[in-house]
Amino acid sequence: MFRERGINEIHSVLKKVDDPELPSVSVLDLGMVHDIHLVGNNVFITMVPTFAGCPALEIIESNVKQAVEDVSWVKVCDVQFTFDYQWSTEAITEHGKNQLKKHGISPPPENYHQGDEWTVECPFCGSDYTSMENVFGPTACRSILYCSACRNPFEAMKPVVSYSKS
Numbered sequence: 236m237f238r239e240r241g242i243n244e245i246h247s248v249l250k251k252v253d254d255p256e257l258p259s260v261s262v263l264d265l266g267m268v269h270d271i272h273l274v275g276n277n278v279f280i281t282m283v284p285t286f287a288g289c290p291a292l293e294i295i296e297s298n299v300k301q302a303v304e305d306v307s308w309v310k311v312c313d314v315q316f317t318f319d320y321q322w323s324t325e326a327i328t329e330h331g332k333n334q335l336k337k338h339g340i341s342p343p344p345e346n347y348h349q350g351d352e353w354t355v356e357c358p359f360c361g362s363d364y365t366s367m368e369n370v371f372g373p374t375a376c377r378s379i380l381y382c383s384a385c386r387n388p389f390e391a392m393k394p395v396v397s398y399s400k401s
């Protein structure tokens with residue numbers, strides 16, 4: 236069936252669209268893609284924004300649009316961000332987390348609750364004997380930490396939880 240094949244094709248395209256602030260982690264692995272809808276040869280994509288006010292959203296939108304419109308049968312791709320759903324770092328896939336680690340960025344903790352102390356494992360040696368060097372990393376969504384075990388500085392993605400969770 237064309238429709239299903241089409242959606243699968245869009246899926247594989249989105250697997251190659253990376254978040255500009257997180258190298259090698261696709262928008263799909265970040266859990267940002269909420270819905271893909273086809274109407275004839277037009278593609279409508281609904282995405283959940285990651286970090287609120289992340290300046291990369293505009294870039295992501297145009298990268299997604301461009302990548303999808305490069306598919307031969309696609310006429311127009313419309314990308315909308317929805318604020319009806321709240322993204323949390325738990326939406327990141329296992330593959331996405333592994334990609335982060337490969338680039339020396341510690342993935343956000345699982346089952347994190349707002350206000351909890353945040354233990355970060357070193358992406359290089361796995362030790363949790365780490366300390367926060369600078370909460371403001373190179374981008375709004377990352378912090379810089381230092382591992383006391385292997386003496387490497389590394390970056391970590393800040394945990395983001397849905398506000399609905401307490």
Ligand SMILES: [Zn+2]
Nearest residue numbers: 357360382385
């Ligand atoms: Zn280490």
